[in-house]
Amino acid sequence: MTIYWERCDWCGTYIGVKRCYLQPSDNICPTCCILCRKRSECPNPAWSPWLKTAKPKKTNIRIKSKI
Numbered sequence: 001m002t003i004y005w006e007r008c009d010w011c012g013t014y015i016g017v018k019r020c021y022l023q024p025s026d027n028i029c030p031t032c033c034i035l036c037r038k039r040s041e042c043p044n045p046a047w048s049p050w051l052k053t054a055k056p057k058k059t060n061i062r063i064k065s066k067i
């Protein structure tokens, strides 16, 4: 699986991103993937492998939505 190092299309953070399975035109960061409302119904979340190794704490998640 390829990881791109560019801007997240959802939150604008410059970080390693992966192509969203549900929206192939978008590159998303781990945070956005985790917070995605469709994650529960996504058959292949882009960042599922990452989630198995790192357990994000909701209190530490920061989204730059004011960009």
Ligand SMILES: [Zn+2]
Pocket (backbone or CB within 6 Å): 008, 009, 010, 011, 012, 013, 028, 029, 030, 031, 032, 033
């Ligand atoms: Zn993001």
